[in-house]
Amino acid sequence: MNKKQSQSGSAHLVVIIVLVVALLGALGFVFWQNFMQPKSTPAPTPEVAVISTPTETNAGYLVLDDWNVKFKLPTNLGSNVITSQKATDANGEDYYKFSTERVSALGSNCAGLNKLYRMTEPITPDASPPILAGKFGGYYYYAGNSQENCAGDGVGGNIWYYDTMMLKDFLANAEPK
Numbered sequence: 001m002n003k004k005q006s007q008s009g010s011a012h013l014v015v016i017i018v019l020v021v022a023l024l025g026a027l028g029f030v031f032w033q034n035f036m037q038p039k040s041t042p043a044p045t046p047e048v049a050v051i052s053t054p055t056e057t058n059a060g061y062l063v064l065d066d067w068n069v070k071f072k073l074p075t076n077l078g079s080n081v082i083t084s085q086k087a088t089d090a091n092g093e094d095y096y097k098f099s100t101e102r103v104s105a106l107g108s109n110c111a112g113l114n115k116l117y118r119m120t121e122p123i124t125p126d127a128s129p130p131i132l133a134g135k136f137g138g139y140y141y142y143a144g145n146s147q148e149n150c151a152g153d154g155v156g157g158n159i160w161y162y163d164t165m166m167l168k169d170f171l172a173n174a175e176p177k
Contacts, residue, residue, distance in 0.1 A: 110150040114167040134174035143171035
């Protein structure tokens with residue numbers, strides 16, 4: 001009788017080990033699929049192509065022709081590309097959304113969190129005031145960004161943080177075209 005219980009206990013142990021290995025394999029696959037495998041989501045295309053072709057005075061700049069404003073491209077940009085898209089808020093005010101291709105690849109929640117507004121009057125700062133990027137041509141240019149990390153911790157969070165800080169500095173230095 002003791003031998004039969006030992007065999008039954010061994011069978012239970014084998015079943016438990018198989019279940020644990022299967023569970024670890026499933027969790028590993030989910031982790032790999034969500035965090036390690038590159039996502040192939042297409043980036044949204046801008047409604048209007050507003051970046052002008054570089055001329056001698058605009059070489060190294062991102063130019064918004066319709067707003068007569070330009071921004072010096074960062075020297076450490078590398079192969080990363082800054083994207084812009086014109087949008088309209090709930091009040092009917094036009095603004096530009098900025099992102100990078102790396103941040104856009106993290107998902108639609110991350111793209112366009114850095115914004116540039118153009119106002120005819122100065123705004124009154126609130127708890128998190130936007131940065132006055134420049135005042136010229138009868139307009140005030142304000143840059144703002146989301147403080148919420150859309151990508152979480154890890155590699156995605158690091159990409160989001162680095163590129164958001166780079167875009168914040170980039171947008172803070174508007175120049176007349």
